[in-house]
Amino acid sequence: MYRLIIDAMGGDHAPQAIIDGTVMALQEYTDIFVYLVGKREVIGQYLQEQEYDRDRIEIIDARDEIQMAEPPVNAVRTKKDASMVVGMQMTAEGKGDAFITAGSTGAAVAGGTLIVRRAQNVLRPALAPILPTTKGGVLLVDCGANVDCKPVFLQQFAIMGSIYMKNVVGIPNPRVGLINNGAEEEKGNSLTKEAYQLLKGTNINFVGNAEGRDILSGNYDVVVCDGFVGNVLMKFMEGCASFLFGMIKEELLSSARTKIGAALAKPAFTGLKKQLDYTEYGGALLLGANKGIIKAHGSSNAKAIKNAIRQAREFTKMDLVEKIKKDLQDNPCK
Amino acid sequence: MYRLIIDAMGGDHAPQAIIDGTVMALQEYTDIFVYLVGKREVIGQYLQEQEYDRDRIEIIDARDEIQMAEPPVNAVRTKKDASMVVGMQMTAEGKGDAFITAGSTGAAVAGGTLIVRRAQNVLRPALAPILPTTKGGVLLVDCGANVDCKPVFLQQFAIMGSIYMKNVVGIPNPRVGLINNGAEEEKGNSLTKEAYQLLKGTNINFVGNAEGRDILSGNYDVVVCDGFVGNVLMKFMEGCASFLFGMIKEELLSSARTKIGAALAKPAFTGLKKQLDYTEYGGALLLGANKGIIKAHGSSNAKAIKNAIRQAREFTKMDLVEKIKKDLQDNPCK
Numbered sequence: 001m002y003r004l005i006i007d008a009m010g011g012d013h014a015p016q017a018i019i020d021g022t023v024m025a026l027q028e029y030t031d032i033f034v035y036l037v038g039k040r041e042v043i044g045q046y047l048q049e050q051e052y053d054r055d056r057i058e059i060i061d062a063r064d065e066i067q068m069a070e071p072p073v074n075a076v077r078t079k080k081d082a083s084m085v086v087g088m089q090m091t092a093e094g095k096g097d098a099f100i101t102a103g104s105t106g107a108a109v110a111g112g113t114l115i116v117r118r119a120q121n122v123l124r125p126a127l128a129p130i131l132p133t134t135k136g137g138v139l140l141v142d143c144g145a146n147v148d149c150k151p152v153f154l155q156q157f158a159i160m161g162s163i164y165m166k167n168v169v170g171i172p173n174p175r176v177g178l179i180n181n182g183a184e185e186e187k188g189n190s191l192t193k194e195a196y197q198l199l200k201g202t203n204i205n206f207v208g209n210a211e212g213r214d215i216l217s218g219n220y221d222v223v224v225c226d227g228f229v230g231n232v233l234m235k236f237m238e239g240c241a242s243f244l245f246g247m248i249k250e251e252l253l254s255s256a257r258t259k260i261g262a263a264l265a266k267p268a269f270t271g272l273k274k275q276l277d278y279t280e281y282g283g284a285l286l287l288g289a290n291k292g293i294i295k296a297h298g299s300s301n302a303k304a305i306k307n308a309i310r311q312a313r314e315f316t317k318m319d320l321v322e323k324i325k326k327d328l329q330d331n332p333c334k
Numbered sequence: 335m336y337r338l339i340i341d342a343m344g345g346d347h348a349p350q351a352i353i354d355g356t357v358m359a360l361q362e363y364t365d366i367f368v369y370l371v372g373k374r375e376v377i378g379q380y381l382q383e384q385e386y387d388r389d390r391i392e393i394i395d396a397r398d399e400i401q402m403a404e405p406p407v408n409a410v411r412t413k414k415d416a417s418m419v420v421g422m423q424m425t426a427e428g429k430g431d432a433f434i435t436a437g438s439t440g441a442a443v444a445g446g447t448l449i450v451r452r453a454q455n456v457l458r459p460a461l462a463p464i465l466p467t468t469k470g471g472v473l474l475v476d477c478g479a480n481v482d483c484k485p486v487f488l489q490q491f492a493i494m495g496s497i498y499m500k501n502v503v504g505i506p507n508p509r510v511g512l513i514n515n516g517a518e519e520e521k522g523n524s525l526t527k528e529a530y531q532l533l534k535g536t537n538i539n540f541v542g543n544a545e546g547r548d549i550l551s552g553n554y555d556v557v558v559c560d561g562f563v564g565n566v567l568m569k570f571m572e573g574c575a576s577f578l579f580g581m582i583k584e585e586l587l588s589s590a591r592t593k594i595g596a597a598l599a600k601p602a603f604t605g606l607k608k609q610l611d612y613t614e615y616g617g618a619l620l621l622g623a624n625k626g627i628i629k630a631h632g633s634s635n636a637k638a639i640k641n642a643i644r645q646a647r648e649f650t651k652m653d654l655v656e657k658i659k660k661d662l663q664d665n666p667c668k
Binding site: 237 | 513
């Protein structure tokens, strides 16, 4: 039985979406046991309306909540009774194998780092979401946990990302790219030039530099960069999509003919929306923490939560923390 | 008369597109004189087919060319007879007010820095393209000239970008954003945290941090970052657009209904393409060089070259180099 700890109070649609998603997951996976952390009476009330296996769920009372706008390190340190902190604490104590939250990203990273802590041999845990590409997805490591990095951090991000894509996503020999300002080996800033040399000496499928235009090309399974670049990129992707869709909409509404065309083409846009749907991709991982930590999207609906639970279950099933520890011991990064 | 020096041999469609664009510009602007630099007989042959004012054009013979894949600094240093190097040399010697090339970006930056050199008080020239937004355009400084930056470089990028948008694009009080991994003042890596404090003390309209999702929102006229981040972002924008359009196309072709819709909606996509058309935006500037240096897109057609020439003319007309020198003297950056 995989024991998963879930923050019932985090996210835009909490607790409804979290509880609905949890119940869906319990129905789909008979080998999971979940702790739902949050206000007992609120969770109890939502659960009342649901059918589920009562033997595989336990409510853990936590009276406080961390707000999205709070300075995360301070919140994690002082709000001892927040659902995020109580859940992280239980995870650290080994009461569960993995923790799932749709709450504040900053607090999830701070809690993962300060409470659950890093796994042995890991220098810095990194936040890693899967971005959609034309052929499947690409894991972006780091998208915001470490804004200032040493080259060896990037080397470890690459190794950890590779282990994840191989064992959890099932890609036999993940192609790893270093996000850089040119394709040639000699390109880069002082960080990436040095990281390139370290990556060449690493026992993974390092295929070279990934330029910005190639990140979503499907030519990479993992791309690594410092958390500053990753954060700006991930949010810029959102910005580009909303810019382009805004422009398309404006143009489509510009004449009667294109309006009719748009109405007929609508199923295509719905299909596209589904393909780009983050809810399919589960959450971002805090790779390198001493337990599975999954940060689901803040606007997660029930399906997204269910998928994040699936991801946490697979992460646990594949014993990923142990694999990372062992791999980093066999391939020491200095 | 504004004297502009044009690299006739650089770019995917050189020399045809360069010469056609030059002739278009000569017809539109009667106050420019151009030097076309490249193989005399080749330029002469293309010019033969055109009607233009022969008194406002002069061919400067240059026998060599810098290829796109060449290591740029080395190429600029050794290929003394390349059209790019001859043109830069003439610009440095004051034979012209501005230089335009659609050749290698690296060579344009290297040539600008090593031959034309930086203007007085400028610490580092920066490459600055205009990106389209929902409301006009935003100047991105730096998109690749300086991959490792000190905070004060970013401060100067902001000042120079602001001067450009005010004087050449005509925006009264350009809103300047610092590209960062969060909106709050305390967010950032070591570079941007320090740059934020410097920018606060600068006499420009600094409106705070710009997150990735806001870069194209139209809320900024200038956004600044180091050249590594800028390069990755600019190419990622290309990658996002081609990813999204690829997905849309695939979805539109997925059923008979959406195919008909797509055919009817086609004018909208053509309109959109026009709005995103880089040829409308001219080229990227090497801001802070001692003369106007315009790097047109490698795949520039004649219209794009004409617009880059217009940009060079406006840059010269507004005496931008002197304005930058003076402004940086009045507001010393340390």
